[in-house]
Amino acid sequence: MGAGGNVLSAGLSVMETGESDDAVNRKILIVEDDASTASYLVKGLAEAGYAVESCGDGRDGLFLASEGIFDLIIADRMLPGLDGLAMVSAIRAAGIVTPVLILSALAAVDHRVDGLKAGADDYLCKPFSFAELSARVEALVRRSDRLASDPQKTKLSVGDLEIDLLARVVSRGGNTIPLGAREFNLLEFLARHAGQVVTRTMMLEKIWNYHFDPGSNVVDVHIGRLRRKLEDGFPTPILHTVRGAGYRLAVDG
Amino acid sequence: MRLSITARIALLAIILSLVSNLALIGFVWKQTSADAIDAIRRETTEQSDALRTVWQIGGLPELRAAIREADNPGDVSQVLALLDANGRSLQGMAPDRVTIPLKTTTFRIARLGNDSLWAARETGYALYPIGRNWLLTGRNLDLIAAEERAMERALAFAITLSLALGIFGGLVLARYVGRRLDAIANVIEAAGEGDLSRRVGVVAGGGDAFDRLAARLNVMLGKLEGVMAELRVVTDSLAHDLRSPLARLRTKTEQAVLIADPDAREVALGGLLTETDLVMRMLTMVIEISRSGSVSRDRFIEVSPADLIEEIGELYAPVAEDAGLTFQVAIDDRPMPMALHRELISQAIANLIDNALRHGATGGSVTLRLIERGDGVVIQVEDRGPGIAESDRAQALKRFGRLDSARTTPGAGLGLSLIEAVARLHDGRLELGDNAPGLIARIVLPF
Numbered sequence: 001m002g003a004g005g006n007v008l009s010a011g012l013s014v015m016e017t018g019e020s021d022d023a024v025n026r027k028i029l030i031v032e033d034d035a036s037t038a039s040y041l042v043k044g045l046a047e048a049g050y051a052v053e054s055c056g057d058g059r060d061g062l063f064l065a066s067e068g069i070f071d072l073i074i075a076d077r078m079l080p081g082l083d084g085l086a087m088v089s090a091i092r093a094a095g096i097v098t099p100v101l102i103l104s105a106l107a108a109v110d111h112r113v114d115g116l117k118a119g120a121d122d123y124l125c126k127p128f129s130f131a132e133l134s135a136r137v138e139a140l141v142r143r144s145d146r147l148a149s150d151p152q153k154t155k156l157s158v159g160d161l162e163i164d165l166l167a168r169v170v171s172r173g174g175n176t177i178p179l180g181a182r183e184f185n186l187l188e189f190l191a192r193h194a195g196q197v198v199t200r201t202m203m204l205e206k207i208w209n210y211h212f213d214p215g216s217n218v219v220d221v222h223i224g225r226l227r228r229k230l231e232d233g234f235p236t237p238i239l240h241t242v243r244g245a246g247y248r249l250a251v252d253g
Numbered sequence: 254m255r256l257s258i259t260a261r262i263a264l265l266a267i268i269l270s271l272v273s274n275l276a277l278i279g280f281v282w283k284q285t286s287a288d289a290i291d292a293i294r295r296e297t298t299e300q301s302d303a304l305r306t307v308w309q310i311g312g313l314p315e316l317r318a319a320i321r322e323a324d325n326p327g328d329v330s331q332v333l334a335l336l337d338a339n340g341r342s343l344q345g346m347a348p349d350r351v352t353i354p355l356k357t358t359t360f361r362i363a364r365l366g367n368d369s370l371w372a373a374r375e376t377g378y379a380l381y382p383i384g385r386n387w388l389l390t391g392r393n394l395d396l397i398a399a400e401e402r403a404m405e406r407a408l409a410f411a412i413t414l415s416l417a418l419g420i421f422g423g424l425v426l427a428r429y430v431g432r433r434l435d436a437i438a439n440v441i442e443a444a445g446e447g448d449l450s451r452r453v454g455v456v457a458g459g460g461d462a463f464d465r466l467a468a469r470l471n472v473m474l475g476k477l478e479g480v481m482a483e484l485r486v487v488t489d490s491l492a493h494d495l496r497s498p499l500a501r502l503r504t505k506t507e508q509a510v511l512i513a514d515p516d517a518r519e520v521a522l523g524g525l526l527t528e529t530d531l532v533m534r535m536l537t538m539v540i541e542i543s544r545s546g547s548v549s550r551d552r553f554i555e556v557s558p559a560d561l562i563e564e565i566g567e568l569y570a571p572v573a574e575d576a577g578l579t580f581q582v583a584i585d586d587r588p589m590p591m592a593l594h595r596e597l598i599s600q601a602i603a604n605l606i607d608n609a610l611r612h613g614a615t616g617g618s619v620t621l622r623l624i625e626r627g628d629g630v631v632i633q634v635e636d637r638g639p640g641i642a643e644s645d646r647a648q649a650l651k652r653f654g655r656l657d658s659a660r661t662t663p664g665a666g667l668g669l670s671l672i673e674a675v676a677r678l679h680d681g682r683l684e685l686g687d688n689a690p691g692l693i694a695r696i697v698l699p700f
Contacts, residue, residue, distance in 0.1 A: 107537055108544045109596040110552050212600040213534045221571045244523045
């Protein structure tokens, strides 16, 4: 962990430890009219190794996005010039498939549905933690790679852990580990993002399709059970807790 | 504005009363006048017919005798005379010399003579030849004129009366309408100044327009009062619940600033993040509560309640078991899929379970149950904790979170406000029951 003295570094330190190589040569477009949020994003993402460009107007955003050179677009909803959702719709209508993450103060469940309907790939509410944002940014950037390289994967492996997606069988070091249906989905999600931080809300959204915070460390309990099944009787841990952010499935610590 | 409306109502009443009276009197007047002339015509015709018959049978002497006999000196309006070929009166009551043309006339109204007595009045008369002479019968219109004058006087009186009655009626009506409107306006005014407890008094069984207006207004005020009360609970609860995490946040920040060791400071900062997330979670919940009143129905999707319950049960089962509780999901019935806001209903159920885990944990078991009843689908969470005494339940529903006055777990009051808001969004309600021992909290969703 980095020895940063502020809250921002608690999230950024994830990037600094191992994943910054992946961020090299990734271009992110930030469309945000609030100057302080924009500079916070630019600084944070630049430190994580991304090449960041930013503009404060929906029309400029659409213009830049239509060049098609970005790996990710982070857009606010309430923008001058062109509303964020209208901008996303226009980008999609132009046939540009660059992943879009909407970052908005409109936090109700239905606002999120509107955002995803407009063509966004993810929706994060303000105020957000940088750890949450960077985990989602990484997931979106990597997802487009994965779709491009190998969309038809039937087996995932992380170290000695093997996951057969067709037979829905999990084994570690040759020993089959019996998992429930939901536990399997959870592990598959973690394995698809192996090496990356996956946050609690990402899991709630993707595994359970809930967009509210159920409180009571619900996700931690499920992860705890999965971890016991994956690690009991094996010498090395594989499902790591990233403090202040979430979890990471990886061989190293 | 209100005054001018009452004035207009009064004016309308006056005009209506005037118009209806005038129409009635005018009709009576016209009818009476026509009848009077008809009567004179009939009488004149009858008399002249009778006298001509007398002349035909008995000749001139008999006719003269009959005229003499019929001449009634007391009846000043009667005209009956025998005229010579030049129109001079030979016998009976008539002008000395008539000015009317001497030709056979069945009935006509005209002035009979030039002298002062006859020129002033019109007469309805009949004129028939009797040999070389003429028989004049008829009746002066004096009486009719008198009747007309009486009618006119009556008419003027009636108009005055109807004006007076109209003004009086209009004033009474205006006062009545004004009073009813004032009753409503006062309540609205009070509501505008913040007193939502006042209601318009509605007469039992009164179904007039004012009563309907008042009844609707009362319903609206009732809803408004409920919403305001709920808002107050949410605001109180929010302020109360925000204080403790913010106070903790402040204390922890102060401590973290003083920590020199980097690792220990990292841990302290992590604690700050947790507290911050808690505050953010509460704020999100407030947003959901405030928005749930205006969620449109097109956000609802067809969901099988049983699937929904199983999913949420599966999410919470390990949490309850880790807390040392027996957690059971009981699907008693599998109702047909119904239109629900999946996300908000799930959150409401999650809050119910969360509440049972917090307050009913001492009882050792929690059950999430789905039942189909006649009036709808019931989703209930049963615990074996201390429960809530029946007398306290109504109060508990109002301010659920306040029962546990010493609670340290934040957000419970908000959570229950959210459940209520979600139930109401689905036209349903939140109920509390006795699990003997323990509490049953149920969301009832009508079909």
